[in-house]
Amino acid sequence: MLEQIDFTQVNWARAQFALTAMFHWIFVPLTLGLSFLVAFFESIYVKTGNPEWKRLTRFWMSLFAINFAIGVATGIIMEFEFGTNWSNYSWMVGDIFGAPLAVEGIFAFFIEATFFAVMFFGWDRVSQKTHLFATWMVAVGSNLSALWILVANGWMQLPVGMTFNPDLARFEMTNFWAVLFSPVAISKFTHTTASGFMLASVFVIGVSSWFLLKGRHLQLAKRSILVAATFGLLSGLFVAFSGDEAAFTNAHHQPMKLAAMESLYNGGVPTGLIPFGILDPAKRPGDSKDPFLVKVEVPGVLSLLANRILTSFVPGINDLVYGNPEQNILATGVKIERGRIAIAALADYKEARQAGDEPAAQSALATLRANQEFLGYGYLDRPEDAVPPVALTFYSFRAMIALGTILMLVFVLFLYFTWTDRISQQRWLLRLGVLSIFLAYLASEAGWIVAEVGRQPWAIQNLLPVTVANSNLTAGTVQTTFFLFLAIFTTLLIAEIRILLKQIQTGPEGH
Amino acid sequence: MIGQLALSQLQQLWWLIASLVGSLFLMLTFVQGGQTLLFTLPRSDQERLLLVNSIGRKWELTFTTLVLFGGALFAAFPLFYATSFGGAYWVWILILFTFVGQAVSYEYRRKPANLLGTRSFDIFLFLNGSVGLLLIGAAVGTFFTGSSFSLNGYNLVTWQHPLRGLEAAFNPFNVALGLFLVFHARVLGSLYLLNNIEHDGLNQRCRQAVFVNLLLALPFLLFVLFRLVTMPGYAVDPVTGSVSLEAGKYLHNLLAMPAVLGLLLVGLLLVVWAVVAGRFLGSRRGIWFAGPGTVLVGLALFALAGYHDTAFYPSSSDLQSSLTIHNASSSHYTLTVMSYVALAVPFVLAYIAYFWRLMDARSLTLEQLEGEHSHDLY
Numbered sequence: 001m002l003e004q005i006d007f008t009q010v011n012w013a014r015a016q017f018a019l020t021a022m023f024h025w026i027f028v029p030l031t032l033g034l035s036f037l038v039a040f041f042e043s044i045y046v047k048t049g050n051p052e053w054k055r056l057t058r059f060w061m062s063l064f065a066i067n068f069a070i071g072v073a074t075g076i077i078m079e080f081e082f083g084t085n086w087s088n089y090s091w092m093v094g095d096i097f098g099a100p101l102a103v104e105g106i107f108a109f110f111i112e113a114t115f116f117a118v119m120f121f122g123w124d125r126v127s128q129k130t131h132l133f134a135t136w137m138v139a140v141g142s143n144l145s146a147l148w149i150l151v152a153n154g155w156m157q158l159p160v161g162m163t164f165n166p167d168l169a170r171f172e173m174t175n176f177w178a179v180l181f182s183p184v185a186i187s188k189f190t191h192t193t194a195s196g197f198m199l200a201s202v203f204v205i206g207v208s209s210w211f212l213l214k215g216r217h218l219q220l221a222k223r224s225i226l227v228a229a230t231f232g233l234l235s236g237l238f239v240a241f242s243g244d245e246a247a248f249t250n251a252h253h254q255p256m257k258l259a260a261m262e263s264l265y266n267g268g269v270p271t272g273l274i275p276f277g278i279l280d281p282a283k284r285p286g287d288s289k290d291p292f293l294v295k296v297e298v299p300g301v302l303s304l305l306a307n308r309i310l311t312s313f314v315p316g317i318n319d320l321v322y323g324n325p326e327q328n329i330l331a332t333g334v335k336i337e338r339g340r341i342a343i344a345a346l347a348d349y350k351e352a353r354q355a356g357d358e359p360a361a362q363s364a365l366a367t368l369r370a371n372q373e374f375l376g377y378g379y380l381d382r383p384e385d386a387v388p389p390v391a392l393t394f395y396s397f398r399a400m401i402a403l404g405t406i407l408m409l410v411f412v413l414f415l416y417f418t419w420t421d422r423i424s425q426q427r428w429l430l431r432l433g434v435l436s437i438f439l440a441y442l443a444s445e446a447g448w449i450v451a452e453v454g455r456q457p458w459a460i461q462n463l464l465p466v467t468v469a470n471s472n473l474t475a476g477t478v479q480t481t482f483f484l485f486l487a488i489f490t491t492l493l494i495a496e497i498r499i500l501l502k503q504i505q506t507g508p509e510g511h
Numbered sequence: 512m513i514g515q516l517a518l519s520q521l522q523q524l525w526w527l528i529a530s531l532v533g534s535l536f537l538m539l540t541f542v543q544g545g546q547t548l549l550f551t552l553p554r555s556d557q558e559r560l561l562l563v564n565s566i567g568r569k570w571e572l573t574f575t576t577l578v579l580f581g582g583a584l585f586a587a588f589p590l591f592y593a594t595s596f597g598g599a600y601w602v603w604i605l606i607l608f609t610f611v612g613q614a615v616s617y618e619y620r621r622k623p624a625n626l627l628g629t630r631s632f633d634i635f636l637f638l639n640g641s642v643g644l645l646l647i648g649a650a651v652g653t654f655f656t657g658s659s660f661s662l663n664g665y666n667l668v669t670w671q672h673p674l675r676g677l678e679a680a681f682n683p684f685n686v687a688l689g690l691f692l693v694f695h696a697r698v699l700g701s702l703y704l705l706n707n708i709e710h711d712g713l714n715q716r717c718r719q720a721v722f723v724n725l726l727l728a729l730p731f732l733l734f735v736l737f738r739l740v741t742m743p744g745y746a747v748d749p750v751t752g753s754v755s756l757e758a759g760k761y762l763h764n765l766l767a768m769p770a771v772l773g774l775l776l777v778g779l780l781l782v783v784w785a786v787v788a789g790r791f792l793g794s795r796r797g798i799w800f801a802g803p804g805t806v807l808v809g810l811a812l813f814a815l816a817g818y819h820d821t822a823f824y825p826s827s828s829d830l831q832s833s834l835t836i837h838n839a840s841s842s843h844y845t846l847t848v849m850s851y852v853a854l855a856v857p858f859v860l861a862y863i864a865y866f867w868r869l870m871d872a873r874s875l876t877l878e879q880l881e882g883e884h885s886h887d888l889y
């Protein structure tokens with residue numbers, strides 16, 4: 001089965017997908033949050049009838065449109081990249097993974113596409129209430145789109161509601177509701193969309209801060225900050241709650257990811273949390289080195305977060321790789337052996353079916369069924385291959401948490417000083433507000449690095465490693481498209497930033 | 512209820528649904544057609560503004576329909592998705608590039624500090640409408656002419672041509688289909704602009720463009736139809752599933768499925784009627800005939816490719832690797848779930864139609880554009 005795979009191109013395919021995803025994620029969170037903020041602004045306009053709120057709405061809407069277009073452009077690449085670069089994946093799990101993508105198209109994209117035009121060009125063509133409805137529908141459509149793609153992503157992290165069909169050598173859906181309501185899908189959706197709301201709130205605060213620093217559009221800026229800081233703060237609280245839930249589900253369904261996030265090599269009872277630490281780059285699984293050069297540890301907290309029990313055991317990388325009989329954890333080496341048995345049984349089954357030898361086919365099938373939960377492990381060369389890049393996961397996780405905490409503080413401060421009408425005097429805070437835009441993007445990207453790098457080497461957790469999921473392409477082909485994508489996306493990003501800056505510089509004049 | 516249907520019935524239903532989405536995309540390529548008229552139809556910047564802001568308010572529907580077409584094929588026929596996209600790599604990548612260019616161009620083309628200048632973004636729009644559609648036509652053409660690939664026992668694809676899909680653009684039938692799509696889209700674009708814009712000069716030129724582009728499309732259409740009824744096709748044995756070349760297969764399909772022949776003829780007649788009405792009878796409503804006509808022609812083409820024991824994505828180098836709606840489809844359960852989801856499609860079409868009508872109740876004029884905020888215009 002693996003003879004067609006050119007292993008040297010797998011990392012280029014990974015890099016290309018990561019590149020597309022990270023570019024896409026520059027634009028999507030702003031769309032998710034700004035769509036709601038614009039809907040809030042317009043609702044206030046409709047409620048009060050104050051034309052200043054309309055001017056404000058139209059200004060933020062114009063920024064929304066610039067960002068939205070490039071989000072669409074990078075989004076289509078992502079959808080089709082599953083086919084172009086991960087064709088084995090598309091076949092082996094398309095029966096399950098394709099459904100949420102199609103549902104996304106039917107239920108979300110058409111809402112966005114239809115109401116986007118009404119929202120932008122319908123001011124004088126439809127009634128005020130219809131226009132407001134359209135604006136809300138753009139927000140709903142954007143976030144529904146996030147729901148379905150995150151359901152798909154959640155299924156990759158926790159494959160549920162399916163079975164393996166040996167005749168076709170693919171996974172097939174058996175329970176749509178299990179896929180839709182998988183705990184990982186739910187926590188992914190809530191955490192990710194709420195983080196998008198935070199980012200958009202920071203964006204509005206940052207741009208408004210710049211106006212205040214320049215002494216322009218003071219009323220518009222203060223009104224925008226008040227709404228955005230409130231929305232951001234509420235969203236931030238929800239991000240913290242859903243993040244805790246995400247860590248809890250990781251502990252139970254992706255323990256290796258949690259171990260990498262914490263650089264936890266040897267599990268214990270209780271296990272402490274490391275809010276800050278510097279890793280020893282020479283540390284490898286199985287050696288006796290201390291993973292940390294420097295660390296600050298809070299005892300017991302990781303056990304509490306992972307299991308809701310202060311004295312519970314949290315497995316480390318070594319426990320998961322080399323096994324821990326006391327805690328009933330199977331060694332990865334054993335899983336690899338059983339995975340190889342499953343792969344061989346699958347080949348035997350197909351051969352026997354082809355030869356018309358039904359008893360042999362049934363015997364092979366029984367062996368396959370007994371070992372199929374480890375199918376993906378059979379493609380790993382050695383137990384250590386099951387460990388994701390620890391340092392990148394560890395530091396990204398801390399960056400996300402630290403930046404998220406700073407952003408929460410920013411919301412509180414902006415809310416307080418705007419509420420007490422002293423915001424214009426707090427120039428340090430206004431500068432921090434502008435800077436926070438970059439911090440929010442860093443936090444957001446870091447979050448996805450944790451989620452995706454932390455689950456390597458799996459395309460589908462435990463069932464399909466990326467090395468088997470990719471397309472039968474040469475490394476040169478993928479390299480070429482990688483650099484083409486890089487050039488195109490970078491050019492478009494520069495164009496977008498320039499247009500946004502110019503639009504902000506121009507301000508709401510004319511709106 | 513839907514779950515009671517046999518797998519083969521669900522597979523036929525989903526080929527119909529995917530065909531319908533694909534055909535709706537073809538109808539909506541009036542946007543692409545309009546984009547290729549950008550450099551020839553308008554005589555001034557104001558007229559160009561009018562044209563772009565007319566078709567620009569519909570580009571997302573076309574784009575979304577294409578994405579849904581991809582999503583529907585992924586969900587219903589994942590083996591096609593894996594085989595074609597992973598195999599014919601370059602043709603799909605180039606198509607995608609042209610759509611990336613389209614997605615940003617409307618929003619960015621007139622914005623100050625847009626880095627590349629208005630003309631560059633207009634060229635992106637032109638490339639999307641010309642090269643993009645040509646390649647889509649070439650890719651769809653392989654549904655009839657076949658591609659060089661093989662699948663192993665695990666259904667993993669090996670593409671056997673070094674051009675990885677671009678070779679489709681060197682086959683006369685595929686090229687003719689692609690060029691027909693390009694000129695047909697220009698017919699649709701002209702008809703749409705004629706209906707949507709109120710401007711004497713532009714309207715007059717649209718009427719001419721409708722006719723000229725039909726004449727340009729006609730040789731390619733005739734070639735495609737001629738080849739279609741004379742070329743060998745990829746027949747599937749309904750009992751064994753084995754694939755073989757059959758002389759006149761698509762002609763046989765047409766004769767065996769008179770409804771499809773009817774769709775094709777009625778569709779073509781509607782398009783021709785729309786052109787005649789637009790060019791010679793002073794009508795501005797031709798798009799409402801040509802649009803549905805295009806959908807009917809599209810449905811007929813997809814039906815010829817997929818129904819009546821035909822391999823819809825044939826392999827010319829390894830016949831038994833060819834994809835049929837039966838061996839490429841999702842499971843019974845997934846097709847059932849997706850069928851329930853598809854029940855929402857009429858509702859989606861209804862609200863699109865309602866808001867389309869609401870927005871286009873008045874034709875677009877220069878005076879209206881001047882009344883709108885210049886920041887918001889494309």
